[in-house]
Amino acid sequence: xxxxxxxxxxxxxEECDEDSPPGEEDLLIxxxxxxxxxWHHIKNLDNxxxxxxxxxxxxxxxxxxxxxxxxxxxxxxxxxxxxxxxxKNGFACMxxxxxxxxxxxxxxxxxxxxxxNCVEYDVLFANRxxxxxxxxxxxxxxNKVTLPDAILPSEQCTERIQGNSWIIFLLIMAAIFWVYRxxxxxxxxxxxxxxxxxxIKALKIHxxxxxxxxxxxxxxxLIHLQREHPMCVQKRELSELDIYHRIxxxxxxxxxxxxxxxxPVRLRVPFFGDMxxxxxxxxxxxxxxxxxxxxxxxxxxxxxxxxxxxxxxxQELAKQLSHIILxxxxxxxxxxxxxxxxxxxxxxxxxxxxxxxxxxxxxxxRWSLYGRLYLRHFNELDHELQGRMGRxxxxxxxxxxxxxxxxxxxxxxxxxxxxxxxxxxxIALTVYDExxxxxxxxxxxxxxxxxxxxxxxxxxxxxxxxxxxxQLLQCVLAHIHYMPDHWKGNANKSETxxxxxxxxxxxxxxxxxxxLSPIITPFILIFPxxxxxxxxxxxxxxxxxxxxxxxxxxxxxxxxxRRHGNPQWMSEGQTEASVYQQAExxxxxxxxxxxxxxxxxxxxxxxxxxxxxxxxxKVHQDAQTGPSPQLLLSEAPLCTSxxxxxxxxxxxxxxxxxxxxxxxxxxxxxxxxxxxxxxxSAASAAASVLASLSSSQQPHAGRSRSHTLLPSRHQHDxxxxxxxxxxxxxxxxxxxxxxxxxxxxxxxxxxxxxxxLHAIYMHEVHQQKTQHASGLFQxxxxxxxxxxxxxxxxxxxxxxxxVSPASGRLGGWAEEEEEQGDExxxxxxxxxxxxxxxxx
Numbered sequence: 072x073x074x075x076x077x078x079x080x081x082x083x084x085e086e087c088d089e090d091s092p093p094g095e096e097d098l099l100i101x102x103x104x105x106x107x108x109x110w111h112h113i114k115n116l117d118n119x120x121x122x123x124x125x126x127x128x129x130x131x132x133x134x135x136x137x138x139x140x141x142x143x144x145x146x147x148x149x150x151x152x153x154x155x156x157x158x159k160n161g162f163a164c165m166x167x168x169x170x171x172x173x174x175x176x177x178x179x180x181x182x183x184x185x186x187x188n189c190v191e192y193d194v195l196f197a198n199r200x201x202x203x204x205x206x207x208x209x210x211x212x213x214n215k216v217t218l219p220d221a222i223l224p225s226e227q228c229t230e231r232i233q234g235n236s237w238i239i240f241l242l243i244m245a246a247i248f249w250v251y252r253x254x255x256x257x258x259x260x261x262x263x264x265x266x267x268x269x270x271i272k273a274l275k276i277h278x279x280x281x282x283x284x285x286x287x288x289x290x291x292x293l294i295h296l297q298r299e300h301p302m303c304v305q306k307r308e309l310s311e312l313d314i315y316h317r318i319x320x321x322x323x324x325x326x327x328x329x330x331x332x333x334x335p336v337r338l339r340v341p342f343f344g345d346m347x348x349x350x351x352x353x354x355x356x357x358x359x360x361x362x363x364x365x366x367x368x369x370x371x372x373x374x375x376x377x378x379x380x381x382x383x384x385x386q387e388l389a390k391q392l393s394h395i396i397l398x399x400x401x402x403x404x405x406x407x408x409x410x411x412x413x414x415x416x417x418x419x420x421x422x423x424x425x426x427x428x429x430x431x432x433x434x435x436x437r438w439s440l441y442g443r444l445y446l447r448h449f450n451e452l453d454h455e456l457q458g459r460m461g462r463x464x465x466x467x468x469x470x471x472x473x474x475x476x477x478x479x480x481x482x483x484x485x486x487x488x489x490x491x492x493x494x495x496x497x498i499a500l501t502v503y504d505e506x507x508x509x510x511x512x513x514x515x516x517x518x519x520x521x522x523x524x525x526x527x528x529x530x531x532x533x534x535x536x537x538x539x540x541x542q543l544l545q546c547v548l549a550h551i552h553y554m555p556d557h558w559k560g561n562a563n564k565s566e567t568x569x570x571x572x573x574x575x576x577x578x579x580x581x582x583x584x585x586x587l588s589p590i591i592t593p594f595i596l597i598f599p600x601x602x603x604x605x606x607x608x609x610x611x612x613x614x615x616x617x618x619x620x621x622x623x624x625x626x627x628x629x630x631x632x633r634r635h636g637n638p639q640w641m642s643e644g645q646t647e648a649s650v651y652q653q654a655e656x657x658x659x660x661x662x663x664x665x666x667x668x669x670x671x672x673x674x675x676x677x678x679x680x681x682x683x684x685x686x687x688x689k690v691h692q693d694a695q696t697g698p699s700p701q702l703l704l705s706e707a708p709l710c711t712s713x714x715x716x717x718x719x720x721x722x723x724x725x726x727x728x729x730x731x732x733x734x735x736x737x738x739x740x741x742x743x744x745x746x747x748x749x750x751x752s753a754a755s756a757a758a759s760v761l762a763s764l765s766s767s768q769q770p771h772a773g774r775s776r777s778h779t780l781l782p783s784r785h786q787h788d789x790x791x792x793x794x795x796x797x798x799x800x801x802x803x804x805x806x807x808x809x810x811x812x813x814x815x816x817x818x819x820x821x822x823x824x825x826x827x828l829h830a831i832y833m834h835e836v837h838q839q840k841t842q843h844a845s846g847l848f849q850x851x852x853x854x855x856x857x858x859x860x861x862x863x864x865x866x867x868x869x870x871x872x873x874v875s876p877a878s879g880r881l882g883g884w885a886e887e888e889e890e891q892g893d894e895x896x897x898x899x900x901x902x903x904x905x906x907x908x909x910x911x
């Protein structure tokens with residue numbers, strides 16, 4: 072009996088087949104007594120942690136949960152997942168969004184059918200006279216057209232629809248698609264409910280509190296839950312990188328293929344040269360062919376088909392992939408008319424009102440789809456990328472707006488003058504007598520003139536703008552983290568501006584590309600993509616690794632310096648990668664630093680730890696010859712003005728100081744005890760600040776201030792508050808929560824600023840290595856901050872603690888010692904201890 076009870080504590084996972092990661096078929100799972108949660112052992116963690124594309128077919132997926140209630144299966148698309156659920160703000164928002172998507176599709180189809188078949192346009196445009204009969208109507212009212220006069224009766228409208236076979240065919244196709252979407256919505260709602268229960272019961276996060284939790288906080292609870300009640304049966308410990316790998320499995324492959332220029336998104340167009348073309352439709356087809364389609368390379372959501380891992384039959388597999396691509400291209404060509412009609416209708420209903428209300432919105436810019444993939448780090452979640460691109464939007468817009476054609480500016484001013492004059496007269500006449508609006512096409516003329524004026528004003532440059540392209544481009548780099556080497560020193564050239572425009576495109580260009588996508592996508596699939604079939608097969612074979620408890624992932628996503636590092640990006644002597652294996656533009660190194668900063672609790676592997684340690688040593692070494700952090704802080708207002716950053720926060724001000732410091736020191740601006748330095752000293756300036764941030768995150772003792780707010784990435788709540796008094800005793804629970812949220816927001820800003828500084832520093836060091844290899848490098852003149860008492864002795868950067876000001880304003884910066892005056896701190900700093908600086 073005791074043996075039977077012991078046996079009852081264990082259950083075997085049965086009939087896993089290909090739906091379970093390798094090695095899980097014969098595992099004995101210990102089920103603690105009384106544990107009845109259905110997510111105790113989750114079979115498909117990929118679908119649990121990440122989302123399948125919105126356009127994927129509702130595949131039948133068996134989802135096994137092992138617990139005291141045993142194993143149960145459900146045939147549904149487990150679309151809802153932890154990350155997607157968090158980013159979409161919970162169950163109610165997700166269900167409501169799905170519902171209105173159905174309603175929106177139904178509205179577009181119904182309204183379009185009504186406009187084409189149920190409206191009498193001759194009556195609406197007054198091409199046919201309508202005579203109303205009635206004793207109470209006056210002579211003028213009898214000929215007045217009303218809206219019901221232009222709408223056909225329902226019987227006549229139905230006859231028109233039934234008499235058009237094309238309309239019937241399109242309505243049947245739309246009805247089938249709508250029913251499919253309805254079934255998919257029901258499946259999704261059921262899976263959303265499961266995730267909701269998981270958040271409430273397992274993670275202890277209620278729906279009304281979900282918006283108050285950051286993803287990092289949810290991730291910490293997931294890791295703790297795995298330790299107590301394992302969801303993954305192969306690994307006892309679930310690391311941050313494991314979660315990222317499951318969420319971003321296919322995304323990392325796509326980012327790597329863009330990085331290695333494998334996907335054919337760069338086209339040579341006659342009379343236009345090289346152009347980037349990547350739309351949502353084309354990206355959807357890439358993912359369908361490679362990742363989740365019925366004939367894709369992956370046999371399930373986490374495992375590459377074994378035949379693609381063997382090199383023996385690569386030629387045969389390439390032919391098979393070529394045939395699949397050809398078939399997909401022909402299907403796209405067949406569906407082109409229907410998709411094109413839908414794209415035009417959807418674009419018209421979406422943007423017509425916006426264009427009328429804000430004509431200048433088409434001249435606004437957005438990060439292109441290619442730009443988001445090109446600039447994306449390995450293992451970077453959507454909200455992290457969105458925040459980084461959001462920070463880089465204003466600097467990128469200012470850089471692009473700095474390029475104005477003088478000829479176009481002259482023409483725009485005159486066209487705006489003539490159009491504005493006519494527009495003003497028409498408005499004045501309308502104000503004087505509203506009957507002017509009844510004149511034919513008068514409203515059309517007013518609308519067109521308003522659009523022309525708005526468009527022409529976009530070509531007129533801002534007279535207060537400062538022409539400083541190199542610093543603006545460096546400011547863009549601080550946020551986007553990537554740029555080609557040939558942009559350095561060529562920021563004022565139109566070629567560089569055109570290449571930036573490929574990443575940062577006009578919204579009008581985005582709409583035009585999406586409209587043309589149904590026409591161009593089939594030809595890209597049939598011709599350029601088919602020719603790369605063998606390269607794609609080789610890529611997935613060479614750059615796929617099997618990670619225990621995770622499955623097959625892109626090897627670039629491991630951020631392995633030894634395997635994929637680039638010697639020109641500070642990994643010299645640490646990498647064994649060939650040119651084919653190296654990630655381009657330092658993506659491996661920058662991705663590793665980004666992931667480490669965003670996830671400070673993550674323990675990197677030995678090779679990655681060696682690279683990070685080497686980078687820190689290099690930073691501290693260069694900081695010794697860099698400018699004093701106090702000097703950089705004192706220059707913040709002037710640097711912010713130079714970069715036209717009016718609403719900058721504390722971290723933004725410091726970034727501006729680092730970027731503009733070489734210009735100020737080399738431009739001969741008056742300043743006491745300031746000497747000329749080489750413009751290439753941005754690396755040493757960034758190193759000086761990074762060294763200060765590093766020292767401020769170490770344990771502090773013997774403070775001269777009673778309160779110091781320091782960024783500490785080692786704390787889960789973001790910041791460590793050092794005080795001589797206990798703050799928690801004097802604060803209520805709500806105040807503590809508000810303070811914790813403020814600290815978390817400030818810690819996020821500090822982390823972003825720290826990564827921006829690392830990006831600037833690593834790019835500068837890379838440029839120095841490249842110039843040194845080509846024989847063009849000249850050693851920069853070290854920054855010398857001389858005081859009146861130090862004589863000729865050279866001073867190196869002083870370690871300074873970055874704290875918030877006494878007023879408590881978020882993002883503020885101040886020196887630790889406030890007893891001294893600002894000028895005395897800047898110009899009379901004592902020489903720091905070299906040993907202690909290096910050890911920090």
